Amino acid sequence: MSFFDNRVFREHSHDNGFSGNRIDRQSEHRADDCIVEATRHPAVGVYLFAEDRALMSVSEDGLSPLFSLAEAGARGMQADSLILLGHSDDEPRLAAMVPDREQEQEDGASIKAIDLRSLAIQGVVSPDHLGAIAQARSLLQWHATHGFCAKCGQETEIKGGGVRRQCLSCDAQHFPRVDPVSIMLAIDGDRCVLGRSPRFLPGMYSCLAGFIEQGETIEDAVRREVLEEAGIKIGRVAYFSSQPWPFPSSLMIGCHAEALSTDIVPDDDELEDCRWFTREEVRLMLAGEHPDGLKTPPRMAIANRIITAFAEAD
Numbered sequence: 001m002s003f004f005d006n007r008v009f010r011e012h013s014h015d016n017g018f019s020g021n022r023i024d025r026q027s028e029h030r031a032d033d034c035i036v037e038a039t040r041h042p043a044v045g046v047y048l049f050a051e052d053r054a055l056m057s058v059s060e061d062g063l064s065p066l067f068s069l070a071e072a073g074a075r076g077m078q079a080d081s082l083i084l085l086g087h088s089d090d091e092p093r094l095a096a097m098v099p100d101r102e103q104e105q106e107d108g109a110s111i112k113a114i115d116l117r118s119l120a121i122q123g124v125v126s127p128d129h130l131g132a133i134a135q136a137r138s139l140l141q142w143h144a145t146h147g148f149c150a151k152c153g154q155e156t157e158i159k160g161g162g163v164r165r166q167c168l169s170c171d172a173q174h175f176p177r178v179d180p181v182s183i184m185l186a187i188d189g190d191r192c193v194l195g196r197s198p199r200f201l202p203g204m205y206s207c208l209a210g211f212i213e214q215g216e217t218i219e220d221a222v223r224r225e226v227l228e229e230a231g232i233k234i235g236r237v238a239y240f241s242s243q244p245w246p247f248p249s250s251l252m253i254g255c256h257a258e259a260l261s262t263d264i265v266p267d268d269d270e271l272e273d274c275r276w277f278t279r280e281e282v283r284l285m286l287a288g289e290h291p292d293g294l295k296t297p298p299r300m301a302i303a304n305r306i307i308t309a310f311a312e313a314d
């Protein structure tokens with residue numbers, strides 16, 4: 001019998017937006033000419049970005065995020081930004097930047113540049129494309145901001161098709177980062193804690209969240225964040241799911257947290273409101289039927305899925 005056979009096991013991460021990446025990265029087995037090799041493949045496809053927006057070609061069949069090399073060249077692809085994401089069904093997948101200018105105005109209805117939040121919310125591209133686009137956006141942003149060595153200050157160059165950079169002077173290697181963030185729902189019986197940042201859309205409440213710090217476990221980060229932001233003590237912490245969050249390179253790690261105290265002391269610097277919500281109230285918010293118009297983040301967001309799991313539990 002397998003270790004997992006006698007456990008309740010369901011991978012909730014696949015319910016989250018940006019989670020469907022099927023690209024085979026082969027990060028450990030790449031030659032330095034892997035990009036040149038990829039460009040020779042007849043079925044190579046390129047994801048293009050104008051700043052933080054993904055380019056889409058528009059046709060009768062809908063939106064397509066993949067461009068041929070010729071199409072990418074015609075869009076002004078910046079060759080020095082080109083990276084290899086990996087392979088999808090043995091077809092190379094590249095990513096590159098194009099000039100931000102009037103990508104949209106120039107081409108009217110044939111090309112659109114769409115920000116990644118809108119892409120995920122609207123569900124206009126398939127989940128595997130959305131995951132690849134998240135990977136591409138995070139990597140392109142990292143390369144664009146790591147042209148110089150953090151050790152000696154000299155120039156760095158791209159290696160392995162984009163899986164790392166190497167300093168031309170001191171040979172130090174630099175690797176793209178992922179920033180872990182804990183996001184949690186504190187629960188006391190039939191109610192949970194939601195907070196409201198001043199940055200949120202009107203009426204929206206969400207889970208509390210914060211970056212995991214050095215020398216800290218996920219569970220300790222959850223306990224610290226809830227204590228800092230809501231003044232509530234936390235006992236048991238249960239991991240629920242994770243979500244790549246390409247703004248620019250976070251990994252959201254979602255948990256349910258057992259509240260051991262109930263008096264809320266909100267952190268006024270981060271939150272404009274923070275309070276207990278009953279399970280019934282949360283159900284109305286998720287359904288878009290709250291009498292005061294209060295709501296949760298959209299379904300593609302991990303916060304929505306964490307809250308939903310609580311709302312639907314018996």
Ligand SMILES: [Zn+2]
Nearest residue numbers: 149152167170
């Ligand atoms: Zn250096």
